[in-house]
Amino acid sequence: xxxxxxxxxxxxxxxxxxxxxxxxxxxxxxxxxxxxxxxxxxxxxxxxxxxxxxxxxxxxxxxxxxxxxxxxxxxxxxxxxxxxxxxxxxxxxxxxxxxxxxxxxxxxxxxxxxxxxxxxxxxxxxxxxxxxxxxxxxxxxxxxxxxxxxxxxxxxxxxxxxxxxxxxxxxxxxxxxxxxxxxxxxxxxxxxxxxxxxxxxxxxxxxxxxxxxxxxxxxxxxxxxxxxxxxxxxxxxxxxxxxxxxxxxxxxxxxxxxxxxxxxxxxxxxxxxx
Amino acid sequence: xxxxxxxxxxxxxxxxxxxxxxxxxxxxxxxxxxxxxxxxxxxxxxxxxxxxxxxxxxxxxxxxxxxxxxxxxxxxxxxxxxxxxxxxxxxxxxxxxxxxxxxxxxxxxxxxxxxxxxxxxxxxxxxxxxxxxxxxxxxxxxxxxxxxxxxxxxxxxxxxxxxxxxxxxxxxxxxxxxxxxxxxxxxxxxxxxxxxxxxxxxxxxxxxxxxxxxxxxxxxxxxxxxxxxxxxxxxxxxxxxxxxxxxxxxxxxxxxxxxxxxxxxxxxxxxxxx
Numbered sequence: 001x002x003x004x005x006x007x008x009x010x011x012x013x014x015x016x017x018x019x020x021x022x023x024x025x026x027x028x029x030x031x032x033x034x035x036x037x038x039x040x041x042x043x044x045x046x047x048x049x050x051x052x053x054x055x056x057x058x059x060x061x062x063x064x065x066x067x068x069x070x071x072x073x074x075x076x077x078x079x080x081x082x083x084x085x086x087x088x089x090x091x092x093x094x095x096x097x098x099x100x101x102x103x104x105x106x107x108x109x110x111x112x113x114x115x116x117x118x119x120x121x122x123x124x125x126x127x128x129x130x131x132x133x134x135x136x137x138x139x140x141x142x143x144x145x146x147x148x149x150x151x152x153x154x155x156x157x158x159x160x161x162x163x164x165x166x167x168x169x170x171x172x173x174x175x176x177x178x179x180x181x182x183x184x185x186x187x188x189x190x191x192x193x194x195x196x197x198x199x200x201x202x203x204x205x206x207x208x209x210x211x212x213x214x215x216x217x218x219x220x221x222x223x224x225x226x227x228x229x230x231x232x233x234x235x236x237x238x239x240x241x242x243x244x245x246x247x248x249x250x251x252x253x254x255x256x257x258x259x260x261x262x263x264x265x266x267x268x269x270x271x272x273x274x
Numbered sequence: 275x276x277x278x279x280x281x282x283x284x285x286x287x288x289x290x291x292x293x294x295x296x297x298x299x300x301x302x303x304x305x306x307x308x309x310x311x312x313x314x315x316x317x318x319x320x321x322x323x324x325x326x327x328x329x330x331x332x333x334x335x336x337x338x339x340x341x342x343x344x345x346x347x348x349x350x351x352x353x354x355x356x357x358x359x360x361x362x363x364x365x366x367x368x369x370x371x372x373x374x375x376x377x378x379x380x381x382x383x384x385x386x387x388x389x390x391x392x393x394x395x396x397x398x399x400x401x402x403x404x405x406x407x408x409x410x411x412x413x414x415x416x417x418x419x420x421x422x423x424x425x426x427x428x429x430x431x432x433x434x435x436x437x438x439x440x441x442x443x444x445x446x447x448x449x450x451x452x453x454x455x456x457x458x459x460x461x462x463x464x465x466x467x468x469x470x471x472x473x474x475x476x477x478x479x480x481x482x483x484x485x486x487x488x489x490x491x492x493x494x495x496x497x498x499x500x501x502x503x504x505x506x507x508x509x510x511x512x513x514x515x516x517x518x519x520x521x522x523x524x525x526x527x528x529x530x531x532x533x534x535x536x537x538x539x540x541x542x543x544x545x546x547x548x
Contacts, residue, residue: 053327053393057345060330061355071331073441081335081439119327165355167347197548274471274548 011035016083016264020091029093029108031260038131040199040272041262042069042082043123043239044092045246046110046255049074052119054168058245059121061165064237065174067124067198069265075116082122082265089114094258101250110255118255124272125239125262126155126177128199131269136192143179143189145225155179157221157238161213162204164241169249175240176204178216180231189234198272205235285309290357290538294365303367303382305534307401314473314546315536316343316356317397317513318366319520320384320529323348326393328442332519333395335439338511339448341398341472343539349390356396356539363388368532375524384529392529398546399513399536400429400451402473405543410466417453417463419499429453431495431512435487436478438515443523449514450478452490454505463508472546479509 006027011019016039022028032041047055052074059066070081077088089111097105097113107113130140144155155177162174177200181189186206194202205212212235217224221240227233246254257263280301285293290313296302306315321329326348333340344355351362363385371379371387381387404414418429429451436448455463460480468476479486486509491498495514501507520528531537 049327053323053330053348056327056330056334057347060342060345068334071334073331074327195548274469 005029008034013037015039016266017085019264020083020086023093024087024090026108032093032262032264033127033260036264038268040069040265040267040269041125041127042265043125043242044088044257044263045121045123045242046088046118047121047246047251048253049117049119051169051251054170055121055242055246058164058167058170059123059242061167062174062237062241063197064201064204065164065239065241066237067200068121069124069198069267070122072120074119077114077120079120079122082267084266088120088263092257092261092263094261096256096258098247098254098256100252101247106258113255121242122263122265123239123242124198124200126200126236127262128196128269128272129193129236132192132196132199133189135269136188138185138189138192143181145180145228145231154222156216156219156223156225157240158214159220159244160235164245169251170245172245172248174204175221175238175244176212176214176235177238178209178214178225179234180225180227181234182230183232186232186234193236195274196269196272197274200236200238203234203236207232209233279303282308287311289313290540291359293538294357294360297367298361298364300382306367306536306538307534310538312405312542314343314539314541314543315399315401316539317399317516318362318531318537319395319397319516320362320392321395321520321525322527323391323393325443325525328444329395329516329520332438332441332444333397333516335441336448336511336515337471338475338478339438339513339515340511341474342395343398343472343541344396346394348393351388351394353394353396356541358540362394362537366531366535366537368535370530370532372521372528372530374526375521380532387529395516396537396539397513397516398472398474400474400510401536402470402543402546403467403510406466406470406473407463409543410462412459412463412466417455419454419502419505428496430490430493430497430499431514432488433494433518434509438519443525444519446519446522448478449495449512449518450486450488450509451512452483452488452499453508454499454501455508456504457506460506460508467510469548470543470546471548474510474512477508478511481506483507
Protein backbone atom coordinates (compact mmCIF):
# COMPACT_ATOMS: atom_id res chain seq x y z
CA UNK A 1 0.00 0.00 0.00
CA UNK A 2 1.42 3.45 -0.89
CA UNK A 3 2.59 5.64 1.96
CA UNK A 4 -0.19 7.47 3.77
CA UNK A 5 -3.01 5.30 2.41
CA UNK A 6 -5.58 4.07 4.88
CA UNK A 7 -7.02 0.55 5.18
CA UNK A 8 -10.65 -0.51 4.91
CA UNK A 9 -10.52 -1.54 8.57
CA UNK A 10 -9.27 1.91 9.59
CA UNK A 11 -12.22 3.56 7.84
CA UNK A 12 -14.81 0.96 8.78
CA UNK A 13 -16.25 2.56 11.89
CA UNK A 14 -15.40 6.24 11.53
CA UNK A 15 -17.85 9.08 10.84
CA UNK A 16 -18.68 9.60 7.16
CA UNK A 17 -16.82 12.92 7.29
CA UNK A 18 -13.58 11.08 8.06
CA UNK A 19 -13.98 8.96 4.93
CA UNK A 20 -14.67 12.06 2.84
CA UNK A 21 -11.58 13.73 4.27
CA UNK A 22 -9.44 10.65 3.56
CA UNK A 23 -10.66 10.65 -0.04
CA UNK A 24 -10.09 14.40 -0.39
CA UNK A 25 -6.55 13.96 0.95
CA UNK A 26 -6.01 11.15 -1.61
CA UNK A 27 -5.53 8.64 1.21
CA UNK A 28 -8.35 6.40 -0.09
CA UNK A 29 -8.88 5.60 -3.76
CA UNK A 30 -11.04 2.51 -4.08
CA UNK A 31 -14.64 1.42 -3.48
CA UNK A 32 -16.61 2.49 -0.41
CA UNK A 33 -18.44 -0.67 0.66
CA UNK A 34 -18.16 -1.35 4.40
CA UNK A 35 -16.82 2.16 5.14
CA UNK A 36 -18.26 4.47 7.86
CA UNK A 37 -20.57 1.71 9.06
CA UNK A 38 -24.17 2.79 9.53
CA UNK A 39 -23.95 5.79 7.21
CA UNK A 40 -25.98 6.15 4.06
CA UNK A 41 -23.97 5.92 0.85
CA UNK A 42 -25.29 7.72 -2.20
CA UNK A 43 -25.30 7.91 -6.00
CA UNK A 44 -24.14 11.15 -7.63
CA UNK A 45 -25.17 12.81 -10.90
CA UNK A 46 -23.97 16.28 -11.91
CA UNK A 47 -25.74 18.01 -14.80
CA UNK A 48 -25.81 21.45 -16.40
CA UNK A 49 -28.60 23.60 -14.91
CA UNK A 50 -30.61 23.62 -18.14
CA UNK A 51 -31.30 19.91 -17.60
CA UNK A 52 -31.74 20.11 -13.83
CA UNK A 53 -35.48 20.85 -13.61
CA UNK A 54 -36.36 17.95 -15.93
CA UNK A 55 -33.96 15.65 -14.12
CA UNK A 56 -35.43 16.65 -10.75
CA UNK A 57 -38.95 16.01 -12.11
CA UNK A 58 -37.71 12.63 -13.35
CA UNK A 59 -36.44 11.74 -9.89
CA UNK A 60 -39.66 12.94 -8.24
CA UNK A 61 -41.76 10.86 -10.63
CA UNK A 62 -39.59 7.77 -10.20
CA UNK A 63 -38.78 7.74 -6.49
CA UNK A 64 -38.07 4.01 -6.31
CA UNK A 65 -35.04 4.02 -8.63
CA UNK A 66 -34.17 7.70 -7.95
CA UNK A 67 -34.77 8.64 -4.30
CA UNK A 68 -33.55 12.24 -3.98
CA UNK A 69 -31.48 12.94 -0.90
CA UNK A 70 -30.09 16.33 -1.89
CA UNK A 71 -29.97 18.76 -4.82
CA UNK A 72 -27.31 21.45 -4.58
CA UNK A 73 -27.71 25.11 -5.40
CA UNK A 74 -26.54 25.85 -8.94
CA UNK A 75 -22.75 26.18 -8.92
CA UNK A 76 -22.39 25.10 -5.27
CA UNK A 77 -20.53 21.77 -4.80
CA UNK A 78 -21.60 21.44 -1.13
CA UNK A 79 -24.55 19.10 -0.46
CA UNK A 80 -25.71 21.03 2.61
CA UNK A 81 -28.66 18.81 3.38
CA UNK A 82 -26.86 15.46 3.66
CA UNK A 83 -23.21 16.40 4.28
CA UNK A 84 -22.53 19.98 5.35
CA UNK A 85 -18.90 20.88 4.67
CA UNK A 86 -18.46 18.21 2.00
CA UNK A 87 -17.18 19.05 -1.48
CA UNK A 88 -18.63 16.97 -4.30
CA UNK A 89 -15.66 17.86 -6.55
CA UNK A 90 -13.11 16.08 -4.36
CA UNK A 91 -14.90 13.80 -1.89
CA UNK A 92 -15.57 10.78 -4.09
CA UNK A 93 -12.82 8.32 -4.91
CA UNK A 94 -13.66 7.98 -8.60
CA UNK A 95 -15.86 9.87 -11.08
CA UNK A 96 -17.06 9.15 -14.59
CA UNK A 97 -17.45 11.87 -17.20
CA UNK A 98 -20.02 11.37 -19.98
CA UNK A 99 -20.30 13.59 -23.06
CA UNK A 100 -23.27 13.21 -25.40
CA UNK A 101 -24.20 10.05 -23.51
CA UNK A 102 -20.79 8.40 -23.99
CA UNK A 103 -18.29 7.67 -21.22
CA UNK A 104 -15.15 9.65 -22.03
CA UNK A 105 -13.07 9.53 -18.82
CA UNK A 106 -12.66 8.23 -15.30
CA UNK A 107 -11.30 10.83 -12.88
CA UNK A 108 -10.04 11.07 -9.29
CA UNK A 109 -11.10 14.67 -8.86
CA UNK A 110 -13.35 17.01 -10.84
CA UNK A 111 -12.26 20.47 -9.64
CA UNK A 112 -11.10 21.29 -13.17
CA UNK A 113 -14.45 20.29 -14.66
CA UNK A 114 -16.79 21.98 -12.19
CA UNK A 115 -18.67 24.99 -13.56
CA UNK A 116 -20.96 27.71 -12.21
CA UNK A 117 -23.95 26.14 -14.00
CA UNK A 118 -23.54 22.67 -12.48
CA UNK A 119 -26.24 21.12 -10.28
CA UNK A 120 -25.47 17.97 -8.30
CA UNK A 121 -28.05 15.34 -7.43
CA UNK A 122 -27.37 13.01 -4.51
CA UNK A 123 -29.56 9.90 -4.58
CA UNK A 124 -30.15 6.99 -2.22
CA UNK A 125 -28.37 3.71 -2.82
CA UNK A 126 -29.28 0.10 -2.20
CA UNK A 127 -26.13 -0.57 -0.16
CA UNK A 128 -28.24 0.80 2.71
CA UNK A 129 -30.60 -2.16 2.27
CA UNK A 130 -28.07 -4.54 3.69
CA UNK A 131 -27.64 -2.49 6.87
CA UNK A 132 -31.41 -2.24 7.23
CA UNK A 133 -31.80 -5.99 6.85
CA UNK A 134 -28.95 -6.67 9.28
CA UNK A 135 -30.53 -4.26 11.79
CA UNK A 136 -33.69 -6.37 11.52
CA UNK A 137 -31.73 -9.58 12.14
CA UNK A 138 -31.53 -10.80 8.53
CA UNK A 139 -27.92 -11.57 7.52
CA UNK A 140 -27.54 -10.02 4.03
CA UNK A 141 -25.01 -12.72 3.13
CA UNK A 142 -27.79 -15.32 2.94
CA UNK A 143 -29.32 -13.28 0.09
CA UNK A 144 -26.28 -13.65 -2.19
CA UNK A 145 -25.71 -16.42 -4.74
CA UNK A 146 -22.72 -17.23 -6.88
CA UNK A 147 -22.83 -16.20 -10.52
CA UNK A 148 -23.42 -18.79 -13.31
CA UNK A 149 -19.66 -19.37 -13.64
CA UNK A 150 -19.27 -19.73 -9.90
CA UNK A 151 -17.89 -16.20 -9.65
CA UNK A 152 -17.94 -14.03 -6.53
CA UNK A 153 -21.51 -13.38 -5.29
CA UNK A 154 -22.60 -9.80 -6.00
CA UNK A 155 -25.96 -8.06 -6.09
CA UNK A 156 -27.04 -8.54 -9.70
CA UNK A 157 -28.55 -5.63 -11.60
CA UNK A 158 -30.74 -5.84 -14.75
CA UNK A 159 -32.38 -3.56 -17.29
CA UNK A 160 -36.08 -4.39 -16.87
CA UNK A 161 -39.12 -3.92 -19.08
CA UNK A 162 -40.68 -1.61 -16.46
CA UNK A 163 -40.83 1.85 -18.03
CA UNK A 164 -39.97 4.93 -15.96
CA UNK A 165 -42.36 7.89 -15.94
CA UNK A 166 -40.71 10.30 -18.41
CA UNK A 167 -39.70 13.93 -17.79
CA UNK A 168 -38.40 15.99 -20.70
CA UNK A 169 -35.53 14.12 -22.36
CA UNK A 170 -35.28 11.61 -19.50
CA UNK A 171 -37.13 8.36 -20.13
CA UNK A 172 -36.55 4.66 -20.58
CA UNK A 173 -36.49 1.36 -18.74
CA UNK A 174 -35.98 1.04 -15.00
CA UNK A 175 -32.79 -0.70 -13.96
CA UNK A 176 -33.52 -3.04 -11.05
CA UNK A 177 -31.47 -5.01 -8.57
CA UNK A 178 -32.37 -8.55 -7.53
CA UNK A 179 -32.10 -10.46 -4.30
CA UNK A 180 -32.93 -14.18 -4.11
CA UNK A 181 -34.96 -14.50 -0.90
CA UNK A 182 -35.96 -17.74 0.85
CA UNK A 183 -39.76 -18.06 0.65
CA UNK A 184 -40.30 -17.64 4.38
CA UNK A 185 -38.51 -14.30 4.46
CA UNK A 186 -40.21 -12.55 1.51
CA UNK A 187 -42.81 -10.62 3.51
CA UNK A 188 -40.29 -9.55 6.11
CA UNK A 189 -37.72 -8.37 3.56
CA UNK A 190 -40.47 -6.44 1.73
CA UNK A 191 -41.63 -4.79 4.96
CA UNK A 192 -38.13 -3.84 6.15
CA UNK A 193 -37.11 -2.25 2.85
CA UNK A 194 -40.45 -0.42 2.50
CA UNK A 195 -39.50 1.56 5.62
CA UNK A 196 -36.60 3.17 3.72
CA UNK A 197 -38.10 5.02 0.75
CA UNK A 198 -34.86 7.05 0.44
CA UNK A 199 -32.92 3.80 -0.10
CA UNK A 200 -35.26 2.64 -2.95
CA UNK A 201 -38.08 1.56 -0.58
CA UNK A 202 -40.08 -1.64 -1.03
CA UNK A 203 -39.70 -4.02 -3.99
CA UNK A 204 -41.00 -3.08 -7.45
CA UNK A 205 -41.60 -6.74 -8.32
CA UNK A 206 -41.64 -10.09 -6.53
CA UNK A 207 -41.57 -13.44 -8.32
CA UNK A 208 -41.32 -14.44 -11.99
CA UNK A 209 -38.29 -12.59 -13.45
CA UNK A 210 -39.65 -12.96 -16.99
CA UNK A 211 -42.62 -10.78 -16.01
CA UNK A 212 -40.23 -7.80 -15.83
CA UNK A 213 -38.04 -8.93 -18.72
CA UNK A 214 -35.25 -10.42 -16.62
CA UNK A 215 -33.20 -13.60 -17.16
CA UNK A 216 -31.37 -13.95 -13.81
CA UNK A 217 -28.29 -15.55 -15.39
CA UNK A 218 -27.82 -12.66 -17.83
CA UNK A 219 -27.22 -9.19 -16.52
CA UNK A 220 -26.50 -6.13 -18.68
CA UNK A 221 -24.62 -4.52 -15.78
CA UNK A 222 -23.03 -7.10 -13.46
CA UNK A 223 -22.49 -10.81 -13.21
CA UNK A 224 -25.70 -12.82 -13.39
CA UNK A 225 -27.00 -15.04 -10.63
CA UNK A 226 -28.19 -18.63 -10.29
CA UNK A 227 -31.37 -18.96 -8.22
CA UNK A 228 -31.73 -21.85 -5.76
CA UNK A 229 -34.89 -24.03 -5.86
CA UNK A 230 -36.46 -22.25 -2.83
CA UNK A 231 -35.40 -18.73 -3.79
CA UNK A 232 -38.04 -16.15 -4.58
CA UNK A 233 -36.48 -13.40 -6.73
CA UNK A 234 -37.29 -9.94 -5.35
CA UNK A 235 -36.55 -6.77 -7.36
CA UNK A 236 -35.92 -3.16 -6.31
CA UNK A 237 -35.43 0.09 -8.23
CA UNK A 238 -31.69 0.64 -8.72
CA UNK A 239 -29.66 3.84 -8.66
CA UNK A 240 -28.11 2.96 -12.01
CA UNK A 241 -31.45 4.03 -13.56
CA UNK A 242 -30.91 7.82 -13.60
CA UNK A 243 -27.44 7.38 -15.15
CA UNK A 244 -28.78 4.98 -17.77
CA UNK A 245 -31.59 7.37 -18.59
CA UNK A 246 -29.32 10.44 -18.80
CA UNK A 247 -26.91 8.48 -21.03
CA UNK A 248 -29.77 7.39 -23.30
CA UNK A 249 -30.92 11.01 -23.52
CA UNK A 250 -27.46 11.85 -24.88
CA UNK A 251 -27.26 15.09 -22.89
CA UNK A 252 -24.04 17.00 -23.64
CA UNK A 253 -22.42 16.46 -20.25
CA UNK A 254 -22.95 14.47 -17.08
CA UNK A 255 -20.55 13.56 -14.27
CA UNK A 256 -21.35 10.64 -11.95
CA UNK A 257 -19.68 8.53 -9.28
CA UNK A 258 -17.95 5.41 -10.65
CA UNK A 259 -19.65 2.11 -9.78
CA UNK A 260 -18.99 1.26 -6.14
CA UNK A 261 -17.28 4.59 -5.44
CA UNK A 262 -20.22 6.14 -3.63
CA UNK A 263 -20.63 9.47 -1.89
CA UNK A 264 -20.62 9.07 1.91
CA UNK A 265 -23.40 11.13 3.55
CA UNK A 266 -23.73 12.06 7.21
CA UNK A 267 -27.17 10.42 7.27
CA UNK A 268 -27.70 7.24 9.22
CA UNK A 269 -30.29 4.54 8.70
CA UNK A 270 -32.30 6.03 11.58
CA UNK A 271 -32.42 9.39 9.76
CA UNK A 272 -34.15 7.90 6.73
CA UNK A 273 -36.42 5.37 8.42
CA UNK A 274 -40.17 5.96 7.96
CA UNK B 275 -78.93 27.86 -4.93
CA UNK B 276 -78.56 28.73 -8.65
CA UNK B 277 -79.89 26.20 -11.15
CA UNK B 278 -77.50 23.32 -11.80
CA UNK B 279 -75.38 23.84 -8.70
CA UNK B 280 -74.60 20.77 -6.60
CA UNK B 281 -74.78 20.44 -2.81
CA UNK B 282 -71.96 19.52 -0.42
CA UNK B 283 -73.87 16.33 0.42
CA UNK B 284 -74.07 15.38 -3.28
CA UNK B 285 -70.29 15.71 -3.63
CA UNK B 286 -69.38 14.25 -0.24
CA UNK B 287 -68.81 10.65 -1.24
CA UNK B 288 -68.04 10.78 -4.93
CA UNK B 289 -64.66 10.17 -6.61
CA UNK B 290 -62.35 13.21 -6.70
CA UNK B 291 -62.80 13.30 -10.48
CA UNK B 292 -66.52 14.01 -10.04
CA UNK B 293 -65.72 17.03 -7.87
CA UNK B 294 -63.20 18.31 -10.43
CA UNK B 295 -65.78 17.89 -13.20
CA UNK B 296 -68.42 19.73 -11.15
CA UNK B 297 -66.00 22.62 -10.63
CA UNK B 298 -64.98 22.64 -14.30
CA UNK B 299 -68.67 22.74 -15.28
CA UNK B 300 -69.14 25.68 -12.85
CA UNK B 301 -71.56 23.58 -10.77
CA UNK B 302 -69.48 24.06 -7.59
CA UNK B 303 -67.89 27.36 -6.58
CA UNK B 304 -67.08 27.27 -2.88
CA UNK B 305 -64.64 25.56 -0.49
CA UNK B 306 -63.76 21.88 -0.81
CA UNK B 307 -63.78 20.62 2.80
CA UNK B 308 -65.73 17.38 3.25
CA UNK B 309 -65.85 16.71 -0.52
CA UNK B 310 -64.83 13.37 -2.13
CA UNK B 311 -64.36 11.80 1.28
CA UNK B 312 -61.10 9.91 1.65
CA UNK B 313 -59.29 11.73 -1.15
CA UNK B 314 -56.21 13.85 -0.64
CA UNK B 315 -56.77 17.57 -1.13
CA UNK B 316 -53.82 19.67 -2.21
CA UNK B 317 -52.29 23.13 -2.32
CA UNK B 318 -51.45 24.63 -5.73
CA UNK B 319 -48.71 27.04 -6.80
CA UNK B 320 -48.07 27.95 -10.45
CA UNK B 321 -44.83 29.74 -11.30
CA UNK B 322 -42.90 30.73 -14.42
CA UNK B 323 -40.34 28.06 -15.36
CA UNK B 324 -37.37 30.30 -14.54
CA UNK B 325 -38.34 30.05 -10.85
CA UNK B 326 -39.36 26.39 -10.93
CA UNK B 327 -36.00 24.74 -10.17
CA UNK B 328 -35.41 26.94 -7.12
CA UNK B 329 -38.99 26.44 -5.96
CA UNK B 330 -38.68 22.66 -6.38
CA UNK B 331 -35.41 22.72 -4.41
CA UNK B 332 -37.19 24.78 -1.73
CA UNK B 333 -39.94 22.16 -1.47
CA UNK B 334 -37.42 19.31 -1.37
CA UNK B 335 -35.46 21.03 1.41
CA UNK B 336 -38.59 21.82 3.42
CA UNK B 337 -40.72 18.70 3.05
CA UNK B 338 -42.76 19.29 6.21
CA UNK B 339 -44.41 22.54 5.09
CA UNK B 340 -44.09 21.74 1.34
CA UNK B 341 -44.64 18.03 0.64
CA UNK B 342 -44.47 17.69 -3.16
CA UNK B 343 -47.18 15.51 -4.67
CA UNK B 344 -46.75 16.48 -8.32
CA UNK B 345 -44.83 18.89 -10.55
CA UNK B 346 -46.20 19.30 -14.06
CA UNK B 347 -44.22 19.41 -17.27
CA UNK B 348 -43.56 23.00 -18.32
CA UNK B 349 -46.66 24.30 -20.10
CA UNK B 350 -48.77 21.24 -19.31
CA UNK B 351 -51.73 21.91 -16.97
CA UNK B 352 -52.38 18.19 -16.32
CA UNK B 353 -50.98 16.81 -13.04
CA UNK B 354 -50.49 13.31 -14.44
CA UNK B 355 -49.11 11.82 -11.25
CA UNK B 356 -51.95 12.66 -8.86
CA UNK B 357 -54.93 13.27 -11.16
CA UNK B 358 -54.62 12.07 -14.75
CA UNK B 359 -57.11 13.89 -16.96
CA UNK B 360 -57.43 16.87 -14.62
CA UNK B 361 -56.87 20.44 -15.81
CA UNK B 362 -55.30 22.78 -13.27
CA UNK B 363 -56.62 25.82 -15.21
CA UNK B 364 -60.28 24.98 -14.59
CA UNK B 365 -60.56 22.35 -11.87
CA UNK B 366 -60.23 24.53 -8.76
CA UNK B 367 -63.14 26.62 -7.53
CA UNK B 368 -61.12 29.75 -6.83
CA UNK B 369 -57.60 30.98 -7.68
CA UNK B 370 -55.48 33.90 -6.49
CA UNK B 371 -53.16 35.80 -8.82
CA UNK B 372 -50.09 37.49 -7.31
CA UNK B 373 -47.87 39.93 -9.17
CA UNK B 374 -44.57 41.05 -7.63
CA UNK B 375 -45.67 39.39 -4.38
CA UNK B 376 -48.99 41.29 -4.20
CA UNK B 377 -52.43 39.73 -4.53
CA UNK B 378 -54.05 41.36 -7.54
CA UNK B 379 -57.10 39.19 -8.31
CA UNK B 380 -59.27 36.24 -7.33
CA UNK B 381 -60.42 34.19 -10.30
CA UNK B 382 -62.80 31.32 -11.08
CA UNK B 383 -60.76 30.04 -14.01
CA UNK B 384 -57.23 30.73 -15.26
CA UNK B 385 -57.38 29.55 -18.87
CA UNK B 386 -56.69 33.13 -20.01
CA UNK B 387 -53.63 33.41 -17.78
CA UNK B 388 -52.00 30.03 -18.47
CA UNK B 389 -48.78 30.21 -20.49
CA UNK B 390 -46.37 27.78 -22.15
CA UNK B 391 -43.71 28.56 -19.51
CA UNK B 392 -45.91 27.78 -16.49
CA UNK B 393 -45.02 24.98 -14.08
CA UNK B 394 -47.59 23.84 -11.50
CA UNK B 395 -46.69 22.46 -8.09
CA UNK B 396 -49.24 20.32 -6.25
CA UNK B 397 -48.49 19.99 -2.54
CA UNK B 398 -49.98 18.01 0.32
CA UNK B 399 -52.43 19.65 2.68
CA UNK B 400 -53.22 19.23 6.35
CA UNK B 401 -56.92 18.59 5.70
CA UNK B 402 -55.75 14.99 5.20
CA UNK B 403 -54.64 14.92 8.84
CA UNK B 404 -58.20 14.86 10.05
CA UNK B 405 -59.06 11.81 7.95
CA UNK B 406 -55.90 10.08 9.15
CA UNK B 407 -56.78 10.76 12.78
CA UNK B 408 -60.39 9.68 12.25
CA UNK B 409 -59.15 6.46 10.59
CA UNK B 410 -57.13 5.83 13.76
CA UNK B 411 -60.21 6.40 15.96
CA UNK B 412 -59.42 9.98 17.06
CA UNK B 413 -62.37 12.31 16.40
CA UNK B 414 -60.75 15.45 14.89
CA UNK B 415 -63.55 17.57 16.43
CA UNK B 416 -62.05 17.08 19.88
CA UNK B 417 -58.92 18.88 18.65
CA UNK B 418 -60.72 22.14 17.86
CA UNK B 419 -61.25 25.07 20.25
CA UNK B 420 -63.27 28.24 19.87
CA UNK B 421 -61.37 31.44 19.06
CA UNK B 422 -60.77 34.13 21.74
CA UNK B 423 -64.03 35.88 20.82
CA UNK B 424 -65.95 32.62 20.94
CA UNK B 425 -65.92 32.40 17.12
CA UNK B 426 -66.28 29.24 15.09
CA UNK B 427 -63.51 26.70 15.85
CA UNK B 428 -61.00 26.48 12.99
CA UNK B 429 -57.49 25.11 12.65
CA UNK B 430 -55.33 28.10 13.59
CA UNK B 431 -52.25 28.92 11.52
CA UNK B 432 -49.28 31.06 12.61
CA UNK B 433 -46.07 32.49 11.20
CA UNK B 434 -43.40 30.88 13.39
CA UNK B 435 -39.79 31.76 14.18
CA UNK B 436 -38.65 28.46 12.60
CA UNK B 437 -36.66 29.39 9.48
CA UNK B 438 -37.08 27.38 6.28
CA UNK B 439 -33.98 26.10 4.48
CA UNK B 440 -33.55 28.66 1.66
CA UNK B 441 -33.33 27.96 -2.09
CA UNK B 442 -32.55 30.85 -4.44
CA UNK B 443 -35.01 33.68 -3.79
CA UNK B 444 -37.23 31.46 -1.63
CA UNK B 445 -36.59 31.80 2.10
CA UNK B 446 -38.28 32.93 5.30
CA UNK B 447 -40.24 31.69 8.28
CA UNK B 448 -42.23 28.48 8.31
CA UNK B 449 -45.99 28.90 8.66
CA UNK B 450 -47.33 26.26 11.02
CA UNK B 451 -50.75 24.99 12.02
CA UNK B 452 -51.67 24.18 15.62
CA UNK B 453 -53.84 21.55 17.21
CA UNK B 454 -54.55 21.56 20.94
CA UNK B 455 -54.20 17.91 21.96
CA UNK B 456 -55.22 16.36 25.31
CA UNK B 457 -52.05 15.20 27.07
CA UNK B 458 -52.87 11.52 26.85
CA UNK B 459 -53.19 11.65 23.05
CA UNK B 460 -49.97 13.52 22.15
CA UNK B 461 -47.84 10.48 21.32
CA UNK B 462 -50.60 8.84 19.33
CA UNK B 463 -51.36 11.97 17.30
CA UNK B 464 -47.62 12.41 16.62
CA UNK B 465 -47.28 8.79 15.48
CA UNK B 466 -50.37 8.83 13.24
CA UNK B 467 -49.38 12.04 11.45
CA UNK B 468 -45.75 10.91 11.04
CA UNK B 469 -47.04 8.11 8.81
CA UNK B 470 -48.18 10.68 6.22
CA UNK B 471 -45.08 12.64 5.15
CA UNK B 472 -46.97 13.84 2.04
CA UNK B 473 -49.60 15.46 4.29
CA UNK B 474 -46.95 17.39 6.32
CA UNK B 475 -45.87 14.35 8.37
CA UNK B 476 -45.16 14.46 12.10
CA UNK B 477 -45.18 17.63 14.21
CA UNK B 478 -42.39 20.23 13.90
CA UNK B 479 -42.87 21.29 17.52
CA UNK B 480 -44.77 20.07 20.60
CA UNK B 481 -45.35 22.21 23.70
CA UNK B 482 -44.50 25.82 24.58
CA UNK B 483 -45.83 28.01 21.73
CA UNK B 484 -43.44 30.84 22.66
CA UNK B 485 -40.51 28.56 21.79
CA UNK B 486 -41.53 28.86 18.11
CA UNK B 487 -42.68 32.48 18.38
CA UNK B 488 -46.40 31.76 18.61
CA UNK B 489 -49.08 33.43 20.75
CA UNK B 490 -52.04 31.06 20.33
CA UNK B 491 -54.63 33.84 20.64
CA UNK B 492 -53.06 35.88 17.83
CA UNK B 493 -52.78 34.40 14.37
CA UNK B 494 -51.46 36.26 11.33
CA UNK B 495 -53.57 34.06 9.07
CA UNK B 496 -56.75 32.82 10.77
CA UNK B 497 -58.68 33.29 13.99
CA UNK B 498 -56.61 32.58 17.08
CA UNK B 499 -57.37 29.86 19.57
CA UNK B 500 -57.82 29.58 23.34
CA UNK B 501 -56.04 26.54 24.82
CA UNK B 502 -57.74 24.54 27.58
CA UNK B 503 -55.81 23.76 30.79
CA UNK B 504 -55.01 20.18 29.72
CA UNK B 505 -54.25 20.98 26.09
CA UNK B 506 -50.75 20.40 24.74
CA UNK B 507 -50.25 22.58 21.67
CA UNK B 508 -48.86 20.56 18.74
CA UNK B 509 -47.56 22.25 15.58
CA UNK B 510 -47.17 21.04 12.00
CA UNK B 511 -45.67 22.56 8.84
CA UNK B 512 -48.45 24.29 6.90
CA UNK B 513 -49.03 24.53 3.15
CA UNK B 514 -49.36 28.31 3.44
CA UNK B 515 -45.56 28.39 3.77
CA UNK B 516 -44.62 28.11 0.07
CA UNK B 517 -47.12 30.85 -0.84
CA UNK B 518 -45.83 33.11 1.93
CA UNK B 519 -42.26 32.54 0.84
CA UNK B 520 -43.01 33.14 -2.86
CA UNK B 521 -44.90 36.32 -1.95
CA UNK B 522 -42.00 37.53 0.19
CA UNK B 523 -39.61 36.82 -2.70
CA UNK B 524 -41.73 39.21 -4.77
CA UNK B 525 -41.48 37.06 -7.86
CA UNK B 526 -43.21 38.65 -10.86
CA UNK B 527 -46.09 36.17 -11.06
CA UNK B 528 -47.62 33.33 -9.07
CA UNK B 529 -51.05 31.74 -9.20
CA UNK B 530 -52.34 29.69 -6.26
CA UNK B 531 -55.55 28.13 -5.02
CA UNK B 532 -57.62 30.43 -2.77
CA UNK B 533 -57.70 29.44 0.90
CA UNK B 534 -59.99 26.45 1.39
CA UNK B 535 -60.50 25.99 -2.36
CA UNK B 536 -58.14 23.05 -2.69
CA UNK B 537 -57.26 20.82 -5.66
CA UNK B 538 -58.89 17.38 -5.37
CA UNK B 539 -56.41 14.61 -6.20
CA UNK B 540 -57.21 10.98 -7.01
CA UNK B 541 -54.91 9.87 -4.18
CA UNK B 542 -56.37 8.32 -1.06
CA UNK B 543 -54.94 8.20 2.45
CA UNK B 544 -53.82 4.63 1.79
CA UNK B 545 -51.80 5.82 -1.25
CA UNK B 546 -49.69 8.19 0.87
CA UNK B 547 -49.34 6.12 4.04
CA UNK B 548 -45.80 5.11 4.98
